[in-house]
Amino acid sequence: MNHSYTVIAYFIYLPIALLLTWYVAQTLFRNGLVFMRDIFFGREEIAKATNSLFKIGFYLLNIGFALYILQIYDTLNGVQGIIEVLSSKIGGFSIYLGIMLFFNLFLFFRGKKVAKQKHNEQLAVQNLATPDK
């Protein structure tokens, strides 16, 4: 009977992990487009393409990690075993997702800062070139 408990645990774990990844990616990259517009000053298609590329990278990395930690090594006895194993797996996975979320946000803020600096330098150079403007 041990095998069936492990299979049940796998089939509970998979949808939860995938839905969690989908929800986090959705939340992050709906707001990411705003940052991308700031970074690529009004060039809409490049901002959109970069945002989608970051999004699919996020999906690949996190779904890959979710599948990688799927395997349950110890034999489960009963519902208690399922709950204990799954709570540690899903908890660990959501902490990992939180770290990835903050890492991506850090990248967005950093890109925005660098782009703003370059923009200001450019404006200063243009003002020097044409002082009467």
Next chain:
Amino acid sequence: MNYNVPAYIVYLILTVFMIVFVGKYFYRNGRVFILGLMKGEEATTDHLNNILLVAYYLFNIGYAFVKLHFWQRIDKLETLVSSIAHHMSVLIFILASTHYMNMVLIWWLSRSKKSSLTIKSFQS
């Protein structure tokens, strides 16, 4: 009885579907960047994009098939799920790392060539 053949079938369907989906996604979103690097030549960009897509399919689907050779023996239902997940996760990690390396490469090329992708040349 062993479950190896069902595992191969499920694995191949899932993997090939995933590789084709991700490839189409890259094909659509990467075009803008190749256009920037090719200085706006539309025809060259489309040819290059098609060739890159086919090369990507050949490499990844080929590697997915090669992995079948190294599969362990499966005699329980739980091993079926966990081995499919393990082999797919390795493939997805390879895709993800290649993808991030490509993005760094695009950023680096566009910086060194001063193409239309960088903020500097766009403003001037």
